[in-house]
Amino acid sequence: MASKSDVKVAVVTGANKGIGLEIVKSLCRHFGQDGVVYLTARNEGRGLAAVEVLRKEGLNPRFHILDVTDQSSIDTLRDHLEKEHGGIDILINNAGIGTSHNLPLYEKSLPVVKTNFFAVLAVCRSLMPLVRQSGRIVNIASTTGYIAFREQLDEDLKNRFRQVKDEEDLVALMNEYLQSCKEGTIEKNRWPDKAYGIAKLGVIVWTKIQAKRLSEQEMTRGIHVNACCPGFVSTDLTAHLPANHYGGTKITTVEGVDTPVFLALLPPGADGPNGEFLLRRKSYDFLHTDVTIDICE
Numbered sequence: 001m002a003s004k005s006d007v008k009v010a011v012v013t014g015a016n017k018g019i020g021l022e023i024v025k026s027l028c029r030h031f032g033q034d035g036v037v038y039l040t041a042r043n044e045g046r047g048l049a050a051v052e053v054l055r056k057e058g059l060n061p062r063f064h065i066l067d068v069t070d071q072s073s074i075d076t077l078r079d080h081l082e083k084e085h086g087g088i089d090i091l092i093n094n095a096g097i098g099t100s101h102n103l104p105l106y107e108k109s110l111p112v113v114k115t116n117f118f119a120v121l122a123v124c125r126s127l128m129p130l131v132r133q134s135g136r137i138v139n140i141a142s143t144t145g146y147i148a149f150r151e152q153l154d155e156d157l158k159n160r161f162r163q164v165k166d167e168e169d170l171v172a173l174m175n176e177y178l179q180s181c182k183e184g185t186i187e188k189n190r191w192p193d194k195a196y197g198i199a200k201l202g203v204i205v206w207t208k209i210q211a212k213r214l215s216e217q218e219m220t221r222g223i224h225v226n227a228c229c230p231g232f233v234s235t236d237l238t239a240h241l242p243a244n245h246y247g248g249t250k251i252t253t254v255e256g257v258d259t260p261v262f263l264a265l266l267p268p269g270a271d272g273p274n275g276e277f278l279l280r281r282k283s284y285d286f287l288h289t290d291v292t293i294d295i296c297e
């Protein structure tokens, strides 16, 4: 009989639609009977409806509710996964929101930074201890993090992001951004009005910190954690943007999940990538080199 750890367990956050749903599809097809793929969603109705759609396509994901901004929801999922499977092999932090531009600065920035940055940390803090040897963690970031860093921060703020030592340091920097939004002092403090890009930049920096931390411990050395951009993908998140917003055309969700799924399925013993930011399967260390990323290549 297969032991609990023979069956691969994958968890995808924010998976009732868009890129998350497509990642679930792809992982279900990859694993077939040899894996359990959790389609998680903050809304039970929307999550179960998505599961039903996939069942009609012959796929068999499991559903669990998860609001990534709610610690008790995260803990409930963790307890369930521990009890059912003992551990997990793949965690894809995909859940994310765009900016409601009609709101005042702090009101629009806070939920974006909370969901797109702080929730990634909270989910990982809770689920990371369950990740098995050779586990893969994929954080869906964005090239907007690169744009924020390269085009919207001055040299002083760039250096502060480059020199972040640990999670505590990074959290303090992200809170400083939110505090400036709250006080209306972003211009004075030279921050951009770009919560989405700043949150995604935070995820990219945090990914590096996590990879380093995991590689320093014998028990977690085989776990790889990477951040990536799926590309400019046609989903509800980008529906308000013109197709040529970045000078290129929107790609499909099938095309968009190529890099996230590639990272999720890195084989055991792979040398890397680890702690990196990828677009179209290629790593870019834009924090420490002056590499240019061609977003619409």
Ligand SMILES: NC(=O)c1ccc[n+]([C@@H]2O[C@H](COP(=O)([O-])OP(=O)(O)OC[C@H]3O[C@@H](n4cnc5c(N)ncnc54)[C@H](OP(=O)(O)O)[C@@H]3O)[C@@H](O)[C@H]2O)c1
Pocket: 013, 014, 015, 016, 017, 018, 019, 020, 041, 042, 043, 046, 066, 067, 068, 069, 093, 094, 095, 096, 097, 115, 140, 141, 142, 143, 229, 230, 231, 232, 233, 234, 235, 236, 237, 238
């Ligand atoms: N589309 C692009 O071009 C693009 C480019 C770069 C990066 N990304 C990133 O890719 C990820 C997926 O985006 P998408 O384009 O697929 O957008 P989407 O179609 O709007 O899907 C976003 C998903 O996240 C979920 N979500 C939002 N807040 C949540 C919360 N608190 N707890 C749990 N789930 C939550 C949404 O659930 P509800 O249905 O309940 O709202 C939805 O399932 C995001 O992190 C986004 O920033 C997208």
